[in-house]
Amino acid sequence: MDMHRFFALLLLSLTFVCCLGLPAPAGAADASSAYAAAKKELASLKGDDRRGSLREPWERLVGRFDGIVRQYPNWGNVPAAMFHGALAVEELAIRSFRKTDFEDAARRFEKLAARYAWHVLADDALLHAADIRGNRLGDAADARKLLDTILTRYPGGDMAESARDLLASLSGAPGGDAPKAPVAVGRSGRLEQDDDGPVANAASTSARAANPSADGGGVAVASAADGVPAAKAAAKPKKSARSDPAKAAKLYAEARKELDALRGDAKRAALREPWLRVMALYEGARDAAPEGELAPNALYGVAVAQEELASRSWRKDDFTAAVARYNDVVAAHPDDSLADDCMLRAARLRANRLDDADGAHQLLEAQLRRYPKGDMAGEARALLADLTAARITAAQPGKAAQPAPVASAASGAQVPQAPAAPARGGKPAVLRQVSWRADNDRATITIELSRETEWRSQYAAPDGASGRPPRLYIDFSEALPDDAVKPGARVSGALLTRVRSDQPSSGHTRVILDFKALKRYKVQAVRNPYRVVIEVGATDAALPDGQRPDDSRVSVPVREADKAAPTTPPKDLVEQLGLTVHTVMIDAGHGGKDPGAMGNGITERNLTLKMARMVGERLRRMGFSVIYTRDRDVFVPLDKRTAFANDKKADLFLSLHVNANTDPRICGFETYYLDLARSDSATRVAARENAVSEKSLSDLQFILTDLMLNAKTQESRDVANFVQDSALGRLRRTGFPAHDNGVRSAPFYVLMGARMPSVLVELGYCTNPDEARRLASEKYLSTLADGVAEGVASYKRKLARFSQR
Ligand SMILES: [Zn+2]
CATH class of the missing domain: 1.25.40.10 (Tetratricopeptide repeat domain)
Known part of the structure; x- marks a missing residue:
């Protein structure tokens, strides 16, 4: 934070403390x-x-x-x-x-x-x-x-x-999900009028329709026989409304103007209220002349505004509401040229934002049935093909080899880890079908085979340089895919992003699964029919008997049969797994005109520079190559710091900081990785560290939602855990008081755009007198530096465990 803000804060908190300290005066x-x-x-x-x-x-x-x-x-x-x-x-x-x-x-x-x-x-x-x-x-x-x-x-x-x-x-809104015509709520008596003018309640009401129950929890899109969304009360204008085309035209023009203005105004667009107003204006235009020629466009405008709001708020209920609003247009104006646009847009939202491929599928099929010659038919077919490919269906019983009888296994019994004995000498097994179910956090992939056969699984950690996501390989040494099994499919909007099959050599089939994130997985075979089932989780929540990918038991050991087989483990895999940390970019927070936090004789910019050198020196001794974003007291803009790390192809970005709080009792060591903030105190720390940038925290939260798919969140969290644990461990072993504030996430501008795992370390609170005293001691800093460096080394060792496999 800059000096002015800091002193303003300090003054404020002093005032506050003084006030509290005084005996309550009668002083009116x-x-x-x-x-x-x-x-x-x-x-x-x-x-x-x-x-x-x-x-x-x-x-x-x-x-x-x-x-x-x-x-x-x-x-x-x-x-x-x-x-x-x-x-x-x-x-x-x-x-x-x-x-x-x-x-x-x-x-x-x-x-x-x-x-x-x-x-x-x-x-x-x-x-x-x-x-x-x-x-x-x-x-x-x-x-x-x-x-x-x-x-x-x-x-x-x-x-x-x-x-x-x-x-x-x-x-007028029984059940609470039927948007109403705008009712201008007179609020002349209110003490504080909203700056934006009176809020039309209709808008808030329709936003409330956003709750998933408004259209069946996001599941049942196609309730009518032909898959077209049933007309809902929501789409019906008020019965009593008298038609007033002039008023409709006026409100419609106003709505469009507002929408355009909002699109060009990032600050206002980051708020919810203005979007609700645009929606209310469109609804007003429709209600002023429900049978008028502008009515479909007005209703369409409501849906578009709702979608744009959703793309900013990133809330599921907003996306669900947008789907409902598009469905309203179709239901109320099935013959309008906008109807197929709406169905397509609703289908896209279902597929890409709501992880509802089935719902999207139904909508698209209905659209093609209803509007086969519409100008959106081509796009609908393309999206449908994408979604269909995502379910490689290949059941062709006539062609498939007969399942080998498995006498001893009960139906559905699990064959834990160990692959079944191959049926040697016979025809290769047939890979008949790959199917899956996936949402944001979990995925289950089932590979069905005509009979038992040998298989092995391998995990490949994500690789930023090549853009490879977390990946699982399932290799079948003696299996061939059925003709109907397509070579690949992209999966939209879920944890599982891509499924492919490949034949690296004759008789050998490999199924390659890409994921957005992968925290735990397990692979096992199940009989009757024989299938290999892969379960994947993106969170720490345990799968049934789940294992972490870094668990050494995860990969199936290579067996005799594998050695005899013409195939060797995937050649590229070792290279891919050869992810390691060579170069660490150390970022001493703040500098030059930006002193950072100050308190009890500590100035953040100086302490971070000192610590950067101490940590760097230790890492160098451990064999890392170390570079610094700054090696003296100069100002370096936040976005230049990660850009520099990207240029230098650093493998790890470590940003060092000193914390501050208006409450002098707060102290402790905490490590952050880039993600949305999950607590108010994390938000406060991010706001403080971001103060030097022009971006507001809400801007950052929005930018971040777009970045998250590419951010190395999982790896960064791993690094943060290692750094936090080893720093705390060091302090404790050395006998220092160690306040563990844990690993946290927040939108730090300085970490955004980093192509490598990146963490931000808050070494301690200079506003806490005891901690400030410790931070001024060489021994304490040296212990902390040992701990941070050791955390980086532990992370490197973890990566090495993969590459040795
Ligand atoms: Zn800082």
């Missing part, structure tokens, strides 16, 4: 000025896209309002402070898209209304809570209860009319 003047300042910050944060897109300033602001309530419980304006604290949480929620934030906001409003039922803000608070529960959290029943409370308790209040409107819009 203090409370008023603290409240006024916090309100000013709320306004400024709402208007500041860059700061407003970070989580930290909002949390700090909420803390300020909470602090006022705690410290001046008897101050007359406590309800207003509570109200604004809740508003701040609501604003945060709108930006974070997090359900927990919305829940927090609703609870705060409800608490205020319960505790200060007599206060002028009580009904405002209830209305906010109802709006959040009904439109954000999909809980219409609770929302209705809150609105009823407003109407019974404050029938003449200034919120009553808004409450009635909201109630009407909620009641």
Whole structure:
């Protein structure tokens, strides 16, 4: 962080600490000025896209309002402070898209209304809570209860009319999944108008339709006989709506303008609200003239906006909603030229975003049946071919050799690991079918054979240089694929990405399976019919009897028969497995004009440079080649650092940092790898380390979702684990207090774009006086450097275990 921000923070936290430390004064003047300042910050944060897109300033602001309530419980304006604290949480929620934030906001409003039922803000608070529960959290029943409370308790209040409107819009949506015509909720009585203007509730309602139940949990696309999505209430305009083509045209034009503007405005596009507004405008255009010529286009606009929102929020329910919105167009306007476009787009979403190849398949077949000559037919056929190839069906019983009887095996019994004895001398086994089931985390691949035959499996770790993903080879020394088994298929959108078969030599068939990620796998043979079943997991969750790929028992030992067979282990495999770490790029965080964190006499930029040299020296002694992003006190932009590592073809990127926190009690050692943040504290650390870049944290989260497929997340997490464990181990063995904050993930700008495994090490908190003292000691730093270097060496040894196989 830069110096100004740091001091501002420090001042802020000092103010806060001082305030808490004082005996509660009756000082209404203090409370008023603290409240006024916090309100000013709320306004400024709402208007500041860059700061407003970070989580930290909002949390700090909420803390300020909470602090006022705690410290001046008897101050007359406590309800207003509570109200604004809740508003701040609501604003945060709108930006974070997090359900927990919305829940927090609703609870705060409800608490205020319960505790200060007599206060002028009580009904405002209830209305906010109802709006959040009904439109954000999909809980219409609770929302209705809150609105009823407003109407019974404050029938003449200034919120009553808004409450009635909201109630009407909620009641009109039984089950909560039918988007309604826009109901402009008058909110003239609200204290703080949204900067974006009043939020049309219809938009929030249709966003709520995003929940998977809206179209059957993302499974049943084709409920009608011919596979075309059944018309849903959602697609039907309001019966009572009078046709007003002029209004429709006006709203439609407005929607298009908004959509274009939003596409060109990355900052605003990163928020949810503007997309909901575009959708509301399109829906309004359709409802103004449901039979008008613009209606199909307007409904199509809703779907497109929903899809674009989904591609930014990366939420499954948003993608599901987009599919539902495209289906709405087809259901309401089956004869419009847009209908086949919609089916194709819905099918793509199902296949690529929702891991629902079957659903996509059904949609495409329905599309081709209905619109065989449509301009989207070609693309539909291509996508269908892709999906069909993904199920290489080859059952041709007449042609296949008879299964060899397996007298002793019970039906479906598992033959653990050891391959069956080959039926020597006979015809080669026939590989009859390869089929699979895969989602994001798990995949099961079944290779069916005409009879028992010898097989072996090999794991190849991913390789950044060649772009090879995690891969499994299953080799059958005496088997031939059936004619109908296609040589290869790409699989869309699931853990399993590609299936191929190959014949490296006569009589030898190899099945090659590519994965997005691979953490555990097991391969075993099952009889009746004889098949080899491969189970793969992308997470640490255990497979039934699952093994980690680095488990030495994983590969099936080469048997006599293999040696006799004309084939040797795949030639390229050893090279592929020869992944190792030669060159380590060490990145001393910050430097030059960017001092990084400061506290208790420690300046991050200096300490990281010192540690970089210490770690580098140790790695060099261990035989690594070491390069540095900086070897003196200069400023190096974050994106230059990994670019440099890529240029130099480094095998590992190690970024060293010193942590800071406004709470001086927090201390400890933690190692990060690049991924979405999974905790608020990790988010805060990333926000701090990214401060020097122009990108906001939400920008980074969006960039990251696109990067993740290529990022070496698994390897980076491995490195992080090794570094964390050995550093902590070293400290403990040397007798230093070791606070293990664990391995975490967060979107660090400095790690983005690295083509090699990369980690960011936070050596300790300079804001903790004890830890700062330790960080100033040579012995401590030397121990830490030993540990970090040893972690890198352990990772290298792990890779070596593969290549020796
Ligand atoms: Zn740093």
